[in-house]
Amino acid sequence: MAGRNMLSLPIPSSANLSGPLSIALRQAITSHAGEMHHADAFASDISSLVQLRNAVASMEEHFASLEAAYRYHAQLVFAGTKLSADLPLAFPWAQPFVSTSVWASSSSTSTRPAALAETAAELVSQASNAESFGINFGGMAFVGHTTLEWERANVLFAAAALLSSLAAQEPRNDGNSIKRAVGFFQAASAILSHLVDVVVPGLRLEETSPPHGFTAARLRPLATLTLAQAQECFWQKAVSDGMKPGTVAKLAAAVEDLYSQALTEGKQAEADEGVETFPRTWLNHITVKRHHFAAASQFRKSQDDLASSRYGDEISRLHLAEGHVKSALAAAKKGLPASSEAIQSDLRGLQGVIEGNLKRSKKDNDLIYLEPVTPAGSLTVVQGARMVQAKLPVEVARPIDCLGAGSGSDAPSLGRPLFGALVPYGAHLAISVYEDRKESWWRDAVEAKRQELEAVVRSTMESLDLPHVLNELDSSRAGSNADTVPPSLLSKAHQVQSEGGLPHLEQLRGDVSRMAQLNASILAEARSTLDGEAREDSEVRSQFAGSKHWTRQESSIAGQSYRKRLEELAGTLKMAGESDKVVQSKVDKWLPSWQILEAGEQGIAQSLERLRAEHEEGELIPASSRAPKVTSSSPIVRDLRKTLEATEDALAEFASLSGETRSLVRGDDVREKVMRETARLSSGSNDGGAALDLGPEAFEPLFAAEFKKYRSLEVEVGHIEASLSNLLQQLQAKRATLQEQMDAARPSSDLSSRVSAHLLNLCTAAGKYSEVLANVSEGLNFYNGLSPILRDLADGCLDWARARGIDVETLVARFEGTSLSGSGAAKARGSQASAAPVATPSPRRSTRNKAGATGTPVSGAKKTRSSGRIALEGNGTLDDEEEDELAAVQKELGLGDDTPTSASSSAPPQPPAPQWGAWSGGSIQFGD
Structure with a gap:
């Protein structure tokens, strides 16, 4: 710390990065401009920037170092318009206001004295990893990040520290010296404020240990x-x-x-x-x-x-x-x-x-x-x-203006701008933005719309059952043959068989039933555990109902979370049972049809034969009372086929348009236009070159003009969408008309009507089979997933009930002044208390004891009384208040006698304290 100055440069402020920085700059140029430029073309600029960086990394308290800092900062700002913000290199800088003592335990290298050369070598090694890092050397924190903004922030801070040091060096023995000192201090303050207001908000850095001080x-x-x-x-x-x-x-x-x-x-x-x-x-x-x-x-x-x-x-x-x-x-x-x-x-x-x-x-x-x-x-x-x-010095306020500033400029010259011939990084970023935007447009406005309309058409066709109806009309042209099995129905029957048929369905339903019963039994087990614990709590509570010192939580309060969870899962299981009933109703309804489909072509033919036999036994309706028969040559059928073909043509047209649009998007290259726009914006700047800092937003007018060619395609997509919507409406109306004519021409007693209805029912049954099969599989997966949840609940309830049991045994023993082995309450609980041995956990003292609460028993201690006092032998003692409280409880319950006994008198051994919950005044929670 020099003179009266509060800021000083750390030595070293940063490591020498000659080799790594040169490699990183070459990689950055190749990665974003390799198609147009070779890194060798910028060898001189790379060398100049590295020399500036090395000069700043070893600054001295001299005005020449300040000029070097200004030059390097200006080149960093300009390079930021040409290169990516992140370089494959971490820039290490000393952080003079980070206490290494706080972070030494978590730093990547322990604090130790290090020579300057060793420090620099280690930091260069860290920087070469191209990852953020924090490291301690000799009590100094070094932090490295890969962004140019990080490098810029440290250079500005170094400039502020240098200005402060230069001001402190002024003797201030005359007006000129004081004037220089004031100017230096004012500039240092402005640069630090510039860091706070402009630079620091833009820093997006990873967390390091030690952290940076900015x-x-x-x-x-x-x-x-x-x-x-x-x-x-x-x-x-x-x-x-x-x-x-x-x-x-x-x-x-x-x-x-x-x-x-x-x-x-x-x-x-x-x-x-x-x-x-x-x-x-x-x-x-x-x-x-x-x-x-x-x-x-x-x-x-x-x-x-x-x-x-x-x-x-x-x-x-x-x-x-x-x-x-x-x-x-x-x-x-x-x-x-x-x-x-x-x-x-x-x-x-x-x-x-x-x-x-x-x-x-x-x-x-x-x-x-x-x-x-x-x-x-x-x-x-x-x-x-x-x-x-x-x-704020003009070198910091307008750094790009100072690069290449001539004699007529009001800004000081900081040399020529490096990497001037390199295409700005913003231009390459703008090309990427345009590529993403046009791909997103095709995907959302064309392809997604086509897929959506195809799905709507398929859904409409299935709901109208058009393929099946038209196939039936074609098959009935030669006459009403009840033995003919349509190929579409045979395909559906084969699908049912390939999915396992009724045996597979019944097997899955059996598994669902067994899992439902298992889940119900687990739930009942959990409920029984909670009910048993509640009964035991009620019995003990009634035994000590007259004591004001019995403040143990009731079972309904302590086990509220378990009961709430139990009721939630019971409701879930009940809803699952209702769903099972719905599936069962579907099975009952469609089982006869599934049996026919499972028999295949022979089964379907036999069902049709039975229909014909039943028809021959029934009464025929006179032909004079029937409407004209609908055939494949009827006007409504021809009109329906024509509309269906138009719908298919519209879909094909949409698919063709999507493919053509995809080719157009892939072939749309705006690289050359962006480069021309970059040159125009750069040459047209009137503010000292600031317009060179181009971002994607600078090319929005160009993008808007380029996207005009896609507007006509959007209009064409809209026309096709409207045409398909109209065709679907026509299909629905004509299908309804066809059904009306078929119903009028084929009364229910007619053989053809019965055959058509029977085949339609079988076709529907095939779809219902797949639906029910999916429902049953979903139910089985649900029960399988619910089972471990219920088991966890049942186990938790059991553990909690056991903990409560141990807790009440201890409390009863303390109230009765007897050991657990002789406790009447322990014997009264019978088999439930001895159903399973429980390993008593290590004692934990409650932190919520209140006035009137009994003391926490100490594991392995014996309770004795001496001269009217109560003490704990072994590894603990009770204070006076706890002794008085325990004596009052004993007197109230009529336990013990008034005759003092010696400390060596034998007393029943006390059990270890449970770790569940607190004594009176506490809240007993599972797992406390």
């Missing part, structure tokens, strides 16, 4: 601190120039305000970050400065009061100044930077002057003026006169 909470107090130092320089100039005390007081008040603001922000940073963000000596230093200038402001204002004959105000202000000096000296004793001896010397000198003036002013007022001393709260506040402000 947060607004850490940087904001630094910006205020450097501005306070600039104001201090101005105050110093006013003092040396002999300005009036009132003016100097206002300047000192402004310095105090800025130091107070920096101190507040520094403490807030610690609260926000959760760790000590700055060295404690820094905060002490700022505290000293704050009180120092508060004292100076009041002292100077007291001189102004003396000149204006305000003698009471003068004395009051001198008292205030004296208090501030004492506070400053007290803060100085807590630790200051090594260079603060001059500050303490100034404070002692100021203290002496104030004490002398205070002694003189009191004597004069007591003997001459006799004015009352003004209360401190009634004094006029000294309004600070802030004379400085953060001024």
Whole structure:
């Protein structure tokens, strides 16, 4: 930490990356511009950028290093418009405000002294992995990230630190030196504020350990601190120039305000970050400065009061100044930077002057003026006169303008822009955006719409049963032959057989029934466990109903979560049973038809033969009472076929249009147009080259013009969609008309009508078989998935009930003053308490004991009484309150006697304490 400066550059600030950075830049150029440029064409630019980086990584406290930082920063900003934001390289930088002691245990390398060369070599090795990292070396935290914004942020911070150091080096013994110091401090403050407001919000970095120090909470107090130092320089100039005390007081008040603001922000940073963000000596230093200038402001204002004959105000202000000096000296004793001896010397000198003036002013007022001393709260506040402000250097505010700036430009020249011939990365990104956009358009506006319309047409055809009806009409042209089995129905019968037929369905239904019964039995087991525990709790509760110390939770409250879950699963199981009944009704309805289909062609033919036999036995309706018979040559059938063909043609047309559109989209290459637009935008910029920072949004007008060629295709898609919708409406209307004519021509007693209805029923039954098979499979999967859930619940209920049993045994034994082996309550529970041996868990003390609660028993201890007191032998004791409570319970229940026994008297052994829940006043929960 140099001189009076609060910022200094860490040594080394970063590692030398000559080799890795060159490789990373070549890879970045090849990855996004390899089709147009070869990396060798930019060898000179790569070398220049690497040299600038190395100069910044080893900055010295000299103005030449500041110019190198500005040059490198400008080139980074310009390179960001040409290359991807992420490079295959992690840039390592020291983080001076990250406490390595906090993060040492989790860092990738333990803290150890390291030579500069070893440190740099290790960081270069880490950086070559192209991954973010955090590492500790000799108490310094190094963090690396792969983004250019990270590199830019560190370069700006290094520039701010260098400006602060340059300001601290100024001797300030003349006006020019003070002017330079003020300018340096103002620029440092502006750069730090620029980091907070512009750069840091754009950082999107991975988490590292240690973390990076670029947060607004850490940087904001630094910006205020450097501005306070600039104001201090101005105050110093006013003092040396002999300005009036009132003016100097206002300047000192402004310095105090800025130091107070920096101190507040520094403490807030610690609260926000959760760790000590700055060295404690820094905060002490700022505290000293704050009180120092508060004292100076009041002292100077007291001189102004003396000149204006305000003698009471003068004395009051001198008292205030004296208090501030004492506070400053007290803060100085807590630790200051090594260079603060001059500050303490100034404070002692100021203290002496104030004490002398205070002694003189009191004597004069007591003997001459006799004015009352003004209360401190009634004094006029000294309004600070802030004379400085953060001024961002033009090299940082407009870095691209400074690249290639000529003699006529108001911006300083930072050299020629590197990678000027490289096509901006934004242009390549814009091409990718256009490619994604046109692919998404085809997928959503054309192909997805085609698939949707095909699905609608298929669904409509199936609901109207058009293929089957038309096939039936074709097969009946030669006459009404009841023995003819349509090929479509045979195909459906084969499908039923291939899916396993009735045996497979019955097997699955049997599995569903068994799993349903198993789940019901598991649920009943869980319910029985909870009911048994509730009965036991009720019995014990009634036994001790008269005791006010029995505060154990009722079973209905302690087991509420289990009962709630039990009822939820019972409801689920009930709904599953209702679904099973619906499936059973489907089976009952369609089983005869499935039996026919399972028999195949022979079974279907036999069913048709039975229909013909039944028809011959029935009464025939006179032909004169029937409507004209519908055949495949009827007008309505021909019209229906024509509409169906038009629908198929429309679908084919849509499929063809989708394929043509796909080819058009794949062949749509806007690369050349984007490059021309890039050249036009670059050459047309009038603001120093800032327009070179192109993003995809800059090409939106071009994209809008290119997408016009797809608008006609969207209109054509809309026409086809409307045509298909109209054709489907026609199909529905004509199918209804056909059905009306068929119903009129084929009364129910007619053989053809009965055959058609029978075949239609079998066709429907085939679909119902697949539906029921899917329902049964779904039900089986449901029961299989529910079974482990129910088992977990049953096991949880059993464990909870056992824990409650152990708990009540212990409580009963404590209330009765007997061991578990002799407990009447334990014997009364009979078989339920001894149904399964339970391993008693290790004791855990409740943290929720209340007044009137019994003490927690200690495992392996014996309860004895000596001289009216109760103690625990072995590994614990009871306090007085617990002993009195236990004695009261024993007296209330009539247990024990009043005769004291010796500590060595034998007593029944006590069982280990259970780990379930708390004693009275606690909440007994499973797994506490």
